[in-house]
Amino acid sequence: MNSIDKLTEIFSKFPGIGPRQAKRFVYYLLSRNPNFTQELTQAINNLKKEIVQCSECMRFYPTAGTGNNMCNICSDDTRDQSMLMVVPRDIDLEAVERSGSYKGYYFVLGGAVPILEKEPEKKIRINNLQETINKRQKDLKEIILAMNANQDGENTAEYLKEKLMPYKLQTSVLGRGLSTGTELEYADPETLKSAFLHRTK
Amino acid sequence: MNSIDKLTEIFSKFPGIGPRQAKRFVYYLLSRNPNFTQELTQAINNLKKEIVQCSECMRFYPTAGTGNNMCNICSDDTRDQSMLMVVPRDIDLEAVERSGSYKGYYFVLGGAVPILEKEPEKKIRINNLQETINKRQKDLKEIILAMNANQDGENTAEYLKEKLMPYKLQTSVLGRGLSTGTELEYADPETLKSAFLHRTK
């Protein structure tokens, strides 16, 4: 296989990228000068060198070479110690953090548990979650299961609730209702029901 | 203008229909036998004859020729007299009713008040709403402003809150949060904030 086909094959594995766009990427790289490709490979190499996984929340974060293995959020003592929000992926953590509404700690589960999945512990970081809860247990009061509002998300929340039962901590799930932009006409019955039950007075 | 162009012009005014699809409708009618067109015009005529506007909630409903001018919901005494839900359109009332979660009464506003609108009373049935509230005032405790989760909806809710202030009734708006299908990654900050604040324990 020549280098064009080889690199096309690798880019095809990127999320959301098919063989056609993968090949466009390759020709794009060929069309750029050597500096650009060098910058790219260096950034990829740096990524693996400088980004480590936080031992508490399991998210990827830039280590400052301090020898510390906790991210800036987990090592921030001023945050609300009573809450831990479990999110599916790094990118979800970022979305919640950007919204500015939550001040507790996070845990990145690494995915979701599809319905009928026989080995959930291979899909998500349930063991790491339990360890992190153990560490934080003294002050922890509530675990927020912040899953996507779809079947896999609901199934994951069910699975986690059962697994976390022994801790006797309050668990909660994100509120359902009208998302920004939702029109009543197109809302499903469950969303309308939640929107009515959680109406704001 | 010939009949094809004339009817194309009328169909072009239908919601969501451009001139091209309007013309397809015309040729579709031409291709069907006379029975179909007769059935269509008769259904249109019947619509205007048999469907009347409820004097309470202003929605369109099939009169059973009883002389009564109240729809089946408004004349149902077993519903919750303490709640009135204001919705933009008939189709929204149907969506909420189908969800099975709400058992009070409705009022169909007939639209929304866009921001910077100078004559809101021409856009929505504010006078009829006030009359209906007056009639129901004895038992009424809460008015639910069930608007679409967009700028016009929010603006309409603001406008209504102000107009309804003299009644000293509780007003509420539908709960915001994750709609069915929403993924955290794509949720806007306001939705995430509401979803967190209204989390279910």
Place this chain on the structure above:
Amino acid sequence: MNSIDKLTEIFSKFPGIGPRQAKRFVYYLLSRNPNFTQELTQAINNLKKEIVQCSECMRFYPTAGTGNNMCNICSDDTRDQSMLMVVPRDIDLEAVERSGSYKGYYFVLGGAVPILEKEPEKKIRINNLQETINKRQKDLKEIILAMNANQDGENTAEYLKEKLMPYKLQTSVLGRGLSTGTELEYADPETLKSAFLHRTK
């Protein structure tokens, strides 16, 4: 069934219209004043009264009450008598006529023959086509089979070629190539092949 549901059902049969949009049409009619609905039903009635099918090309056209049963194109002697273009539908005839490139006569087939169709003569006006060719045979030299560039279109052209063989007339099909807007990268092999073979010098 009440008039809302009845009319929704009828509108659902319109091309490209689902039950949801059909219901929007019904509420749209309810929201308009009686003049509008009257104008609509009258336009529908006029359509069936004033629009007749041309006995030559089978297209629908507005009769001027002349008693003549030939449309303005078929009765125009100045057009090119040597060519007859067979198109699937009225709307295709209009598209070609609008392009201004063709000056012969037309025949509207009324549809296409899908592959594996057992009774093609029930899908298209093959008998009428043969009658029209018989009438025009004296001057006619070429029949242009102007079908859509898809499987059904190709199959229809094949079917017609066979049926028209006895007339010993020249048949032709529309040229394949790059449509306006086509980019080479996304063109299929057959289109590229035709584009190359029919290149313009």
Place this chain on the structure above:
Amino acid sequence: MNSIDKLTEIFSKFPGIGPRQAKRFVYYLLSRNPNFTQELTQAINNLKKEIVQCSECMRFYPTAGTGNNMCNICSDDTRDQSMLMVVPRDIDLEAVERSGSYKGYYFVLGGAVPILEKEPEKKIRINNLQETINKRQKDLKEIILAMNANQDGENTAEYLKEKLMPYKLQTSVLGRGLSTGTELEYADPETLKSAFLHRTK
């Protein structure tokens, strides 16, 4: 800027990739094991090492280390020496070659000349094209300007025709007509006109 943001920024420059998908790529790389990233950077490095630009057609091709600087197509003497097809990009050359209809030589222009462009020679490889024509001039009879069927493509063809006039060679452009899948109803007048003029008998 940390490595996540840095790499996100670089991926954002890839064709068709916005900042959000760029970040997904970064997290995808973080989630894969080190072998994958190594394979990726190696493939990128190999690309620049093993893929060279053909001195004749300017396309990128895998050099076999022969010291030769002509691609397999340009160095294939059995192809039709009388034709040179000018295409905008490598990926277009591949599309035509895959269609199997063309057996002459190619030249990859490297882009198109937008209307009102003041320095066309900076957008496309016009000088290289002239050199290649000079080299091939002995047997060359026709230059096929295979541009995209849009404004930029037409403008580029016009520009090239003028530039190539001194060579007194036949120039041609790809045939316009119905692309696979085109329906008459949606075809623009120009496409219909070409389809009629280039009809196949």
